[in-house]
Amino acid sequence: MNAKEERIAIFMPSLRGGGAEKVMLNLARGFLDQGMKIDLVVAQAEGPYLQDLPAEIRVVDLGAPRVRQSVPGLARYLRNSRPTGLLSAMGHANMAAVLARLLAGVPTRVVATLHNTMAPQISGSPTLKSRFMLWLAGRFHAMADAVVAVSGGVADDAAELMKLPRKKIQVIYNPVVNEQLFQRAAEPLIHEWFRPGSPPVVVSVGRLTEQKDYGVLVHAISRVRNSMEVRLLILGEGEQREELQDLVDKLGLSEAVLLPGFVSNPYQYMRLAKLFVLSSRWEGLPTVLIEALALGIPIVSTDCPSGPVEILKGGRLGRLVPVGDVEALSAAIGKALAEAETTGEDPDLQRFTTASALQAYRRLLQGAQG
Numbered sequence: 001m002n003a004k005e006e007r008i009a010i011f012m013p014s015l016r017g018g019g020a021e022k023v024m025l026n027l028a029r030g031f032l033d034q035g036m037k038i039d040l041v042v043a044q045a046e047g048p049y050l051q052d053l054p055a056e057i058r059v060v061d062l063g064a065p066r067v068r069q070s071v072p073g074l075a076r077y078l079r080n081s082r083p084t085g086l087l088s089a090m091g092h093a094n095m096a097a098v099l100a101r102l103l104a105g106v107p108t109r110v111v112a113t114l115h116n117t118m119a120p121q122i123s124g125s126p127t128l129k130s131r132f133m134l135w136l137a138g139r140f141h142a143m144a145d146a147v148v149a150v151s152g153g154v155a156d157d158a159a160e161l162m163k164l165p166r167k168k169i170q171v172i173y174n175p176v177v178n179e180q181l182f183q184r185a186a187e188p189l190i191h192e193w194f195r196p197g198s199p200p201v202v203v204s205v206g207r208l209t210e211q212k213d214y215g216v217l218v219h220a221i222s223r224v225r226n227s228m229e230v231r232l233l234i235l236g237e238g239e240q241r242e243e244l245q246d247l248v249d250k251l252g253l254s255e256a257v258l259l260p261g262f263v264s265n266p267y268q269y270m271r272l273a274k275l276f277v278l279s280s281r282w283e284g285l286p287t288v289l290i291e292a293l294a295l296g297i298p299i300v301s302t303d304c305p306s307g308p309v310e311i312l313k314g315g316r317l318g319r320l321v322p323v324g325d326v327e328a329l330s331a332a333i334g335k336a337l338a339e340a341e342t343t344g345e346d347p348d349l350q351r352f353t354t355a356s357a358l359q360a361y362r363r364l365l366q367g368a369q370g
Helices: 019-033 048-052 067-081 091-104 128-143 152-161 179-185 214-224 241-250 267-272 287-294 326-338 354-366
Strands: 007-012 037-042 058-061 085-089 109-114 146-149 169-171 201-205 231-235 257-261 275-278 299-302 319-321
Touching: 007 019, 007 067, 007 091, 019 037, 019 048, 019 085, 019 287, 019 354, 037 067, 067 091, 085 091, 085 354, 091 109, 091 128, 109 152, 109 354, 128 152, 146 152, 146 354, 152 169, 179 267, 179 287, 201 214, 201 267, 214 231, 214 241, 214 326, 241 257, 267 287, 275 287, 275 326, 287 299, 299 326, 319 326
Parallel strands: 007 037, 007 085, 037 058, 085 109, 109 146, 146 169, 201 231, 201 275, 231 257, 275 299, 299 319
Antiparallel strands: none
16 A cells, blocks of 8 residues: 555544644644645644644544543444554543444554653552453553554553553554744744843743642742843643643742743743743653653753653763652752753664654554564
8 A cells, every 4th residue: 555545543532732633633744745635633622732733734623522422433433434553642542442442343554652650640549449440451552563662661551550461562662853843943032031131041831730740840940030130931721721820929920930831932941041841740651751851941840750751861961850849859950050061962863753753653653563
């Protein structure tokens, strides 16, 4: 089958501004550039990434308020369109994709992708329900033609919790480094915080959620400001906006910490930042950390499960600190700013290129072995 006859479907809950969604869209654009027909199938066609889609990508809106309710619609799509492969992202979507393929009775290959570790999310509540859901997830993922984890840590986590054979799970790093990243980073930015002579700006990018632990970052910046002038810009939107803004106001940081919400091009800000910080409690393979590395920005990150230690090569390419440790985070930020350090050059950025990921995913979607 040549590329022009090949149809690949990508299934996600929505197009809200998250890291997994960004990865899937990078893959979609890459497959499109290779001449394949791409269908982006979503439970709900909503979210800021909709406006970034190339016109050649067909969006199939299943109109389902929840992922599990999208299964009948996804099965109908598979029967009618019969794509060569179906690439799904995130746990519930993976399970829905496998079930829909069974209901449709089609030979479409299902490749399920895992983008986050699960252990930190269930560590405080190993309830009967959570154990059952892990068992169920394991059974569904075992029926996928391939399971992909975005890092070695995610693969190990999934194998242990879902009782999957480790050899069933392949590691494919996210497609992050491409020409578009550098082009968008080079776009001019007009912002008063980045005028010549302004205090250094620390940037972080991600949804305002419990996972990202931005409260710890705000407290760390407050401590750093006791010894030097610095500003913090957190780009992202989420359910903790009000809580974080209240914390900023309480600490008297309203002039030093900005929460401007989701921005379509965070790379303009990242390129001009003095430091990039990831404060997450858990991750899979944080895309923004790879982007910061590619753009040559000094990095401080929590050593959370999983991804940062792999991306930063054990701390050689950026500072790693314990999760949730305000003192350690503030000390690392202060040292990085005071020493005006630069990121060590990574000779192995190829591991995060779109070309590398496309080749690996295409083999799985077509059923190639090895």
